[in-house]
Amino acid sequence: MEPNCCKNKSKKNIKQATEFLKIISEENRLKILCILRDGDKCVCEIWQLLNLSQNLTSHHLKVLKDFSLISSKKEGLKVFYKLNNETLAKHTESLTKFLKL
Amino acid sequence: MEPNCCKNKSKKNIKQATEFLKIISEENRLKILCILRDGDKCVCEIWQLLNLSQNLTSHHLKVLKDFSLISSKKEGLKVFYKLNNETLAKHTESLTKFLKL
């Protein structure tokens, strides 16, 4: 008998889960999410906390933003990033549901 | 102020989390875990369900096994793989705890 996860209905879920997982399975990106838990931060704060170059930090921020895990707001010269709790919660929930299935 | 996740105490947790995440962020590996939820399966069953080549399936099984997420038992010609529920639970728990932090 074909397991649930191999059925067409589940394929989409698996794909979504792995996309999310790939994004948060990078150490610096996971740290960024963690850092933003403490409140919004501008890029220069983030890359200094991560001890990472500015451009690389921007790159990781873009990946997170493209997946709607964070959002940004420009204030003068600085760009502040904010954690998108809803999106994060949504994905972690569906992931844990999936892992407990 | 330095966020928790940037402190030395948390670094190990982040590393462990990302290691686990990298392993399960591959579609076929995630499917394997899912398939084994239904009960132990031999390799030939698994690669046929995944619609994947035998050697590639063996490779993914090895990755999962090296991380103790599954275990194997030889029976005649066949090798049966079994989900290691405890390890999986342990990692998912510490992950969700981390994401909710």
Add this chain to the structure above:
DNA sequence: CTATAATATCAATATATATTGATTAAGTTT
């Protein structure tokens, strides 16, 4: 012992992703 089946391993290649360095863009300050 030979042939066959199931699985693992290995080397080569392909692909995806992270990293670096240089440049650009936008906003500020003087």
Add this chain to the structure above:
DNA sequence: AAACTTAATCAATATATATTGATATTATAG
């Protein structure tokens, strides 16, 4: 306007990982 600051982008490279094809290993059957 010129100089400076912050962040984003782009091309080039490095690195990690998945995939493929061929071969080795182990057990079974004839």
